[in-house]
Amino acid sequence: MRRFLLARLAQAGVVAVVVGTLCFVLMRVLPGDAAMRIAAGRYGPDAAIAEAAEKVRQELGLDQPWPVQFLEWLGNLLRFDLGHSLVTGAPVIEELKVQLGASLWLAAAALLLSLLIGPAVGIVSGLRPNGWADRLGLAGSVTLRALPPFVLGLILMLVFSIWLGWLPPAGFGSWRELILPSLTLALGLAAVSSRVTREAIATVAKAPYFAFARHKGLPEAVVVRRHGLRNAAIPVVSYLGLQAIYLVEGVVVVETIFAYPGIGHALVHAIVERDIPMVQGTALAMGLIFVAVTAGVDAASAWLDPRLRRAQ
Amino acid sequence: MNAPARIHELSIAGLSIHSRTGPIVRDISLSLRPGQPLTLLGESGSGKSLVAQAVMGTLPPELTASGAIRLDGVDLISSSPDERRERWGRAISLLPQEPWLALDPTMRIGPQVAEVHRFVRRQAAPQSSALARTNLTEVGLGHAGALYPFQMSGGMCQRAAIAIAHAGGSGLLIADEPTKGLDADLRDRIVARLKQEVDAGRLLLTITHDISVARALGGTVGVMLEGRLVDYGSAEQVLTAPSHPYSQALLNADPQTWVGSAPAPSGDVVLGGRGLAKRFDNYALFEDIDIEVRAGEILSVVGPSGCGKTTLGNILLGLVEPDAGTVERRKGISRLRFQKLYQDPPAAFPPHQAIRKGLRDLVKLHRGRWEEVEALLERLRLQNGLLDRLPGQISGGELQRFAILRALLLDPVFLFADEATSRLDPVSQKEVVDVLLEVVGETGLGVLLVTHDHALAEKISTRTVRLARRDT
Numbered sequence: 001m002r003r004f005l006l007a008r009l010a011q012a013g014v015v016a017v018v019v020g021t022l023c024f025v026l027m028r029v030l031p032g033d034a035a036m037r038i039a040a041g042r043y044g045p046d047a048a049i050a051e052a053a054e055k056v057r058q059e060l061g062l063d064q065p066w067p068v069q070f071l072e073w074l075g076n077l078l079r080f081d082l083g084h085s086l087v088t089g090a091p092v093i094e095e096l097k098v099q100l101g102a103s104l105w106l107a108a109a110a111l112l113l114s115l116l117i118g119p120a121v122g123i124v125s126g127l128r129p130n131g132w133a134d135r136l137g138l139a140g141s142v143t144l145r146a147l148p149p150f151v152l153g154l155i156l157m158l159v160f161s162i163w164l165g166w167l168p169p170a171g172f173g174s175w176r177e178l179i180l181p182s183l184t185l186a187l188g189l190a191a192v193s194s195r196v197t198r199e200a201i202a203t204v205a206k207a208p209y210f211a212f213a214r215h216k217g218l219p220e221a222v223v224v225r226r227h228g229l230r231n232a233a234i235p236v237v238s239y240l241g242l243q244a245i246y247l248v249e250g251v252v253v254v255e256t257i258f259a260y261p262g263i264g265h266a267l268v269h270a271i272v273e274r275d276i277p278m279v280q281g282t283a284l285a286m287g288l289i290f291v292a293v294t295a296g297v298d299a300a301s302a303w304l305d306p307r308l309r310r311a312q
Numbered sequence: 313m314n315a316p317a318r319i320h321e322l323s324i325a326g327l328s329i330h331s332r333t334g335p336i337v338r339d340i341s342l343s344l345r346p347g348q349p350l351t352l353l354g355e356s357g358s359g360k361s362l363v364a365q366a367v368m369g370t371l372p373p374e375l376t377a378s379g380a381i382r383l384d385g386v387d388l389i390s391s392s393p394d395e396r397r398e399r400w401g402r403a404i405s406l407l408p409q410e411p412w413l414a415l416d417p418t419m420r421i422g423p424q425v426a427e428v429h430r431f432v433r434r435q436a437a438p439q440s441s442a443l444a445r446t447n448l449t450e451v452g453l454g455h456a457g458a459l460y461p462f463q464m465s466g467g468m469c470q471r472a473a474i475a476i477a478h479a480g481g482s483g484l485l486i487a488d489e490p491t492k493g494l495d496a497d498l499r500d501r502i503v504a505r506l507k508q509e510v511d512a513g514r515l516l517l518t519i520t521h522d523i524s525v526a527r528a529l530g531g532t533v534g535v536m537l538e539g540r541l542v543d544y545g546s547a548e549q550v551l552t553a554p555s556h557p558y559s560q561a562l563l564n565a566d567p568q569t570w571v572g573s574a575p576a577p578s579g580d581v582v583l584g585g586r587g588l589a590k591r592f593d594n595y596a597l598f599e600d601i602d603i604e605v606r607a608g609e610i611l612s613v614v615g616p617s618g619c620g621k622t623t624l625g626n627i628l629l630g631l632v633e634p635d636a637g638t639v640e641r642r643k644g645i646s647r648l649r650f651q652k653l654y655q656d657p658p659a660a661f662p663p664h665q666a667i668r669k670g671l672r673d674l675v676k677l678h679r680g681r682w683e684e685v686e687a688l689l690e691r692l693r694l695q696n697g698l699l700d701r702l703p704g705q706i707s708g709g710e711l712q713r714f715a716i717l718r719a720l721l722l723d724p725v726f727l728f729a730d731e732a733t734s735r736l737d738p739v740s741q742k743e744v745v746d747v748l749l750e751v752v753g754e755t756g757l758g759v760l761l762v763t764h765d766h767a768l769a770e771k772i773s774t775r776t777v778r779l780a781r782r783d784t
Contacts, residue, residue: 208409209413209416209417211414226427231418304418307460
């Protein structure tokens with residue numbers, strides 16, 4: 001257990017440095033004058049923009065050679081100081097707290113919804129492979145996964161906000177604003193997790209231990225509950241880790257569409273305004289969430305599958 | 313021990329099993345009484361497992377059975393699926409093939425036994441656990457309730473399956489290849505355990521291709537060939553003076569009856585190891601082993617499962633690094649000419665590729681000629697038509713001969729045969745071994761044969777190395 005935690009901590013450190021460096025390099029090679037963009041972000045584009053940009057450049061040390069800027073940033077990172085937003089001037093960590101919190105709510109709601117939909121559809125499909133439920137599930141899964149999140153989001157908005165008028169099309173505040181963006185994400189997640197579950201269930205149903213459980217005389221419900229679900233859950237849970245990637249990708253797009261003030265929304269704005277500390281902080285937070293999710297998934301897999309516990 | 317539900321007779325009369333294309337089991341009649349175990353012998357595909365499945369009621373839906381199977385007068389063939397299922401675990405228990413695959417890998421063994429009491433015999437949870445402990449103690453696994461199947465040996469898994477049968481209290485045991493994949497020592501212990509079941513009053517139907525199992529169990533023996541029961545009678549009679557030529561062939565294929573035919577070395581050392589040692593975790597497999605294989609000889613390594621035989625062979629091939637010691641291959645010979653023959657032929661071929669394609673690619677890769685393949689086909693007595701089938705569509709013996717062919721295409725000087733015949737039925741094993749002996753005689757190939765079959769090693773090897781299982 002201690003070795004597990006230490007390894008994960010080391011992993012988090014490596015992720016932090018790699019993500020930070022990548023962001024730094026990418027932001028430097030983007031075309032356009034960063035000082036100019038920041039000035040525009042702060043004061044709006046007016047006639048005195050060139051002057052304002054010059055001030056910004058000196059104030060933020062953007063005229064320093066980039067190795068100096070990089071080392072300074074890295075030093076700050078080691079002191080857990082993410083710096084201040086170049087645009088709003090507020091500490092990055094404060095901005096992250098607000099936005100990350102909102103995003104975590106969204107991601108959690110999406111994950112929960114997808115877990116309600118995906119595995120349920122998958123179990124029904126997998127218990128009778130190639131039955132009508134399986135075919136319907138496959139068709140639905142292909143359709144939903146083929147739609148990019150922004151198209152799916154727009155369709156849901158069109159149906160539930162514009163035509164039916166049941167839910168607000170955008171915004172933030174109550175659970176009602178949370179439904180459409182989280183459903184957009186959840187359908188994309190469930191599209192794949194239902195198929196993974198279906199495969200897992202179908203494999204388990206063909207396994208010798210599943211047949212033997214029946215031959216022992218156990219009733220069918222007991223066979224599925226005691227010998228089916230746990231074994232089938234092993235690949236599904238490991239797949240959840242991969243879905244975190246989809247969630248990050250999805251959060252950025254979906255938050256922008258639904259004007260939801262989360263970390264993805266913040267990231268897009270920060271990139272446009274060249275708010276480098278914000279970009280780095282946001283990406284860093286996402287990277288660390290990744291590490292945490294993977295660690296959680298690994299721990300859950302080890303709990304489900306005793307063979308992994310021995311391997312560790 | 314739960315007193316088994318008394319069953320006085322299982323009788324099968326005129327059993328035939330049909331697929332859409334025609335009958336695959338024809339007109340089987342036999343009967344089974346307490347104290348008289350019945351063993352069905354035959355190669356894979358002879359229909360012996362189908363007979364067991366018909367009794368159990370687990371025939372695949374595309375097959376239909378006709379005739380009569382009566383368990384104390386009740387006809388099993390005409391039962392509804394629900395009635396069949398009602399008998400599972402209660403009247404009839406199946407001892408599965410390869411029980412290490414039939415036990416749930418994620419559940420401790422105790423609960424796997426206890427759930428029979430809990431959900432089949434409707435006992436309270438604490439009571440079920442206590443009864444399960446008793447069942448496990450009966451088979452000598454009293455200490456093992458907290459283990460997972462992957463922490464147990466093959467023999468322990470098989471005994472756990474027997475404990476599960478005890479828990480259900482069923483009166484008929486069907487043992488489907490109960491010794492498949494077990495070494496001789498474990499096999500004898502499982503057979504002894506099965507005899508105890510017979511003594512306890514259970515009916516026992518055993519399906520096997522291992523003649524020594526049939527011999528040890530005694531009782532009645534039936535021999536199946538191509539869906540028919542070609543020989544049927546008491547064990548002494550069938551196993552000493554069989555009436556059918558196939559039964560005779562089966563007996564002749566038993567390595568114990570072979571005439572010794574060990575090849576003499578025809579050349580120098582092709583490969584040798586000095587002072588080899590290997591540990592896994594804190595467990596020393598072997599230490600300080602010197603071994604060498606000369607051209608034209610078969611060197612056998614024998615020993616129980618888990619003693620490191622396969623690891624030793626892999627070290628010699630360079631697939632595994634030894635912890636200590638050195639391996640020397642004869643200088644100036646390509647690494648490709650040191651080849652390996654695997655235990656499970658289907659696992660050594662890509663399942664969705666016709667055999668011809670794989671061989672053709674191999675010939676192309678090494679700039680050989682297809683004529684070499686054709687010459688080898690003839691030498692290994694393989695039909696040309698088999699080339700266009702998938703690995704799953706030909707018998708294990710044929711596939712293993714294709715594996716030999718594949719290795720011979722690279723003109724090997726050394727072949728590591730890792731339990732290369734242990735999954736084949738005796739007749740196929742004999743064919744593969746004969747072919748191997750011919751090749752060794754003709755080409756001067758040096759063979760390292762790893763096996764748990766002492767009789768086989770004794771008959772065909774020039775020299776034998778024994779490894780013992782070491783305790784931690």
